[in-house]
Amino acid sequence: xxxxxxxxxxxxxxxxxxxxxxxxxxxxxxxxxxxxxxxxxxxxxxxxxxxxxxxxxxxxxxxxxxxxxxxxxxxxxxxxxxxxxxxxxxxxxxxxxxxxxxxxxxxxxxxxxxxxxxxxxxxxxxxxxxxxxxxxxxxx
Numbered sequence: 001x002x003x004x005x006x007x008x009x010x011x012x013x014x015x016x017x018x019x020x021x022x023x024x025x026x027x028x029x030x031x032x033x034x035x036x037x038x039x040x041x042x043x044x045x046x047x048x049x050x051x052x053x054x055x056x057x058x059x060x061x062x063x064x065x066x067x068x069x070x071x072x073x074x075x076x077x078x079x080x081x082x083x084x085x086x087x088x089x090x091x092x093x094x095x096x097x098x099x100x101x102x103x104x105x106x107x108x109x110x111x112x113x114x115x116x117x118x119x120x121x122x123x124x125x126x127x128x129x130x131x132x133x134x135x136x137x138x139x140x
Contacts, residue, residue, distance in 0.1 A: 017051065017054075018054075018062055018063070020051075021051055021054050021063070021068050021069075021072060022063060022064060022065045022068050023068070024068040024071045024072050024075065025065040025067045025068035025071060027071075027084070027090040027091075027093040027094045027097065028090055028094060030071060030075070030084045030090065031084055031085065031086075031087055031089075031090035034081060034082075034084045034085035035085055039075070039081040039082075039084070039085070040081070045075075045081070048072065048075045048076065049076065051072060052072065052073075052076075054068075054069060054072065055069055055072075067097065
């Protein structure tokens with residue numbers, strides 16, 4: 001028997017699934033799920049497979065932590081589900097994640113500052129390029 005969800009129920013399900021998918025970006029939470037046996041349950045693994053729709057642009061645009069999609073993908077593999085139950089594995093992943101965020105933040109700050117530096121130098125560079133640009137050969 002198919003029961004149609006109301007708009008309010010659909011909105012609530014969307015919010016719950018959005019929050020849960022984003023929790024998957026936390027390696028310690030994945031470790032918690034694995035140690036409690038959730039990642040061994042076929043019904044839970046099927047639910048993780050169902051959540052793959054969050055990779056579609058119309059849904060992924062709502063994510064604050066896009067790294068959760070990477071972990072959602074990894075959770076499709078039984079080997080990863082088994083390994084994440086090891087606290088050392090979760091700690092290593094968390095450390096790598098933090099290093100990535102630190103590097104990304106510094107790199108992004110440099111990229112955001114770069115256009116203002118280039119914009120200030122652009123008129124001088126354009127003028128210099130116009131003066132030193134070679135002439136196109138003329139036809140005889």
